[in-house]
Amino acid sequence: MVCLCFLVDQKTFMRRSKPVAGMCSRCRHGARVAEMQTLTRFCYIPFYWKSWKAIVCTFCGSILKSYR
Template identity: 75%
Template sequence: MVCFCFLVDQTKKVKRSKPVAGSCSRCGGGASVADMITQTRFCYVPFYCKSWKAIMCTFCGAMLKSYT
């Protein structure tokens, strides 16, 4: 018996953020540190959840650095 399971989606959400000193190297906008959560679902069933921090640009949304 063969069973195939495909990755349906992976979402990244910002739980909260606060501004930090510095600017974006891509667009020059302000930076903020954000608490992120990544959720992975296989075949529409929640499978994996991970929390981490990232420094993001407030203007273009680029992820400048991430911390696990």
């Protein structure tokens, strides 16, 4: 019997950001508009990535709104 195990992971990280007027609705700290990137890897080889913009809190890191 053969058992195959594949490792697939997905990471989301911020490429660049700049300040925006407004506050986080959860913790009342400042917010930033950021260019985000989602990278999906299959057996440590990246095979899919997607870039999108989001408004992110500077204190708690929550994504308040995303523009895909």
